[in-house]
Amino acid sequence: MASQKIDVLPIAEILPKYPTIAWLIQKLKPWLLKKLLIVRPKKPGDAYTEQFSFPAAELVKNKAVLEGWIVIDLQANDASREKVTSAITEQKPSFVIQYDHGSTYVLWGQESNVLEPAIDLSNVSLISGRALSTVSCQTAAGLGPSAIAATARAYLGYDELHWVHLWHLAEFTEAANAANYALLEGKTFLEAYNIGYNKYTQKYNQLLPVNTVAASLMLHDRDHLTRLGDPSARAY
């Protein structure tokens, strides 16, 4: 069974021979601010989470560790409402990333191989003061505005269904991850949105001569990527 893990770069890899105060401050900053919670269910028999969202989130996690983030990774049945709640209240991440199913007012989690609401209107205040990005269906049309009303700093998601073509997983993963990589690098939500949008366009143009239907899904996902809240906000 997957478990909650905290991943950081090994200390020997980042410690110079003669650390200066400035260097120490710079390196300690992530410990104070760059804390990321990843929520990524993986429901047995569910193609979206098993084949697309779970592995896509793995790449995001690797990127986060490389960028110096402390990562709390709630996988599969550990992505339960209870564990999401305690991770946010106790670990206080500045940034929450969810890869899974979504519906208008619910970011879904998972417990005992069943999907369960992880964040919805009744606990959306958990996102207050934090930034959130989700690769899932529809939440930017409902939960997103509610999160912003509950003083979340910024929200990136989709205001419609998120479609994926399983024969072009690499392209869909790259497009879906682009904005999140940008946020992990410290870019603003506006910059990250633009990077994500442009990546979708690039992948659409690549797919168009090969597979019209896959291209149409890519275009749809691009046009429903939605940014809410402060455009100049960063993930930390």
Next chain:
Amino acid sequence: MSEKSRPNYEEAVKKEFEITKQLALAEVREWIEKIPEEERDKPAIVVATKVFTPRQLVKEVEEDTEYGRRLVQMLTKVRLELAKKEG
């Protein structure tokens, strides 16, 4: 134009949707014809907790289901994008 020959708005909209659907259907059929026979029943598209094979997708459009309608809209958007580039 006489009252008799004036088109009924609802009927016209219905007819126009049917044209759009037929255009998308032609697109999906052209797409499936390029796919080898043995791959037409392989899972291809995933949305929410649904998975569709190419053959199922054609059926969704033919039967005018919720997902079929959405696919029609998405293919229409591609046609629009292409027309913008050609213009």
